[in-house]
Amino acid sequence: MGLTDKEKLYISNESNTVITLIKEFKNIAKFTILIALAGIPLVFLPLGKEFDHFYLPKVVAMFILVFSFLSLFILNFKNVGKIIENDWIDKSLLIYFFLLIISVFFADNFYLAIFGSVDRLEGIITISMYMILFLIARYCSKTNDKFYLIILLTAILVSIYGIFQHFGLDPFIRDAIRTNWGYRSFSTMGNPNFLGTYLVLMIPISIYFFIIRKLKTGLLFYSILLYCLLCTSTRGSWLGSIASMVSFSSLHYYFYKIKKDELNRYIILLFLSIIIVLLYDFQTQGELLNRFLSITNDARILLTNGENSDYTGAHRGFIWKRVVELIKNRPIFGYGIENLGITFEKYYQKDMIGLWGNVINVDRAHNEYLHIAVSSGIPSLIAYLTFLTLILKNGLCKIRHDKYMLLLISSIIGYLVAAFFNISVVSVVYVYWIFLGLIATKVIN
Template sequence: MNSLKKIWAQQAINYNGFITFIVTIIPLVIWPVINTTDYFYLPKVISLYVIIVVFYLVLILNRKALQSFVTLDSVTWLLLFYLLALSISVSFALNTELALYGKPLREEGLFTIMLYFSAFLIARHVAPTAKLYRYFLATGILLACYGISQYFGFDPVPRDWLRTDWTSSFSTFGNPNFFGSYLVLMLPLAMFFVFKRPHIITSIGYTIIFFALLTTRTRGAWIGAFVAFVSYLIMLVFVKRWSKQTTMAIRYIFMSSLLALIVFHLHSPQVLGLELGSIFTDAKTIMTNDNNLLHAGSNRMYIWLKTLDLVTVRPFTGFGLENLQLAFVSQYKDDMLVRFGRVMFVDKAHNEYLHIAVTAGIPALVIYLSFLVQIARKYSTRLAESDVYLALSASLIGYLTQAFFNISVVSVAFIFWAFLGLMAHVSTRNVH
């Protein structure tokens, strides 16, 4: 028995396998049982708990790996400081239980966020490769196909009372916005394979992802995807990777996008114009500061401005993770009744950065942004090493862009943190 323990302790941990499971299997997890209140979020959180606990058990048994698991560099220190800031905010939360465990249908308390951090630390031991992207994209295409089938009226999974009449696709993510966030992460990976081998076959994967993104009808995700696409092209020029093959790939991507847009428009003639038009209408409303300002972005401007006011109330500690709804109702119940004739359900700021500030305090936001900047500063040189980093960077840029209009959610956020870890991995070996 002792000899077996000794042998086990000397074995290398398959970090690659854990990350592959986290990014490819957990997004598939749903629990579609009639009369349950959560098909999508809690099942993924439980699955993430299980895989992370299994990982740490393996790590504890492997002394050699345990000693080298955490690399104490500037990135890790900032992550630890961010965790400390979040922990401090919990002690000042209006409701400590919510801050620790999260609320039903959100589940994003401190313990869940620590799972995200674990995914990041595991991913730091994995070098991004084309093979890894194939696994990620295979799941992405499968979920995109499911979302597309929902849009065309076929959903084999029984729907709960909330989603019975939804026409936008949400796949296994519970909401079109969240599905859109996931597809923003996947789209540059699909582009990567088109750039790697411009062909009808590689274009099919891109077309499926892009069309599914359209079916979410999520403007924030569309903007994020556009920024991801443009940033990808800029990085190709920056690292001097533009070639005749790149030009050919752009043609395939353009034709695939055009085909998807035509099919989408033929099925929903007015949707594309209305959604795109609303982007410019809201932008004009904000710039001119007219009477509809507070209603811009599906009332997001009202939420943002009121949330900014809340930040000034508790600038250093925030109101606690998952506690925004309590603070919002306490401060603005009467105002919402006057303006909208109802009390809005505002448990997220619909801007991830503003949400961090109001729930965990401005210092937490500063540390989080510093963490992101440090990763960008320290690892941007890798863009010249391999094309895999161009796709990964574009995915992260796209996600961080759509985060201005969306929320962090358990069905997607762990994938974003895993991608961050891949970008900041501690070894450059085996990168292809």
């Protein structure tokens, strides 16, 4: 027996109500992501020399956002559907998460693996929040220029503060760790390396607005971001930014073909970059050039395993060689999240005293890929790299129909290059995870 007209109308109204509710929640997801990208970078609390000004406030802000969204989502789950897609991107993420969970039970210090250290706060709970933000970003409604412009304006504020620090103008009280830090900018990120990584993610947005959207203010924004990046004096981030810029122009050429007026803007961008670099190098009496040239020298020494390789890359050579040995000793599940500091001291205390004269807390491998392998095992690293590969493939498949993929993929490539020399940290890495989610979204703009 068929449905009556009244029953068909009821079903139709119910269906329309569900569709409307889903759209509303996708907009809520988009708003949540915008707050995370535009609000959290500005969160820091300079309350005293012993208080964590940077990491704890950002973790708390992140938790509030994630908890608020999930609470609303769970209460309306029956109508708004699922947040996890049945595809290989989310499957690989779940595999990676599962391997991280297993590694927790192999950790020497279970508490650190769960909650993270006081200085880092990046245990499995915080990593889970990154992943949830990724899923929310996949779920959110389509973005637009206004969305990215708001994010860029936040980056400008962060950069201006960083530039002020470079010139010795810091209106906020510094904590005990940063009291005697010199001219290197760290802004609201808490460390020059972390500020540099954040700027690597932001610079392609400014390039997008200048090259693609033809906004002259995009060139001004780019200049501020680039100058602040130089002020961090972070070589890994410099390489990451170069990689992001080259990626942007290469993807633009391959998928869209660069028009004559766009080529002219690229030339302007190049000449402006040279001027800013030369200006900064002159201002710092050649320090920039010397520091940049040291990259090739350090790489040569490290690759040839010279007698000074322990001193390369701010002692990264010393750390990397020993982390590789640790990975060989426990390749499957690693030593546990946030447990490298304990492990490194246990096995290499004498080596540290021989190099530095005392024991240093080497709690990071200063290479994200090595750090994942030593913390949660080689299978975990493989799952993570598979996850990244699937996302980038997804983004490249959509790039002809969605120009935002230009800036997002370029930002991610820059981050992945910088990650060879840097570490995951709560003040920046959530931006990276959200960008991954925006690339992986199934919405075509």
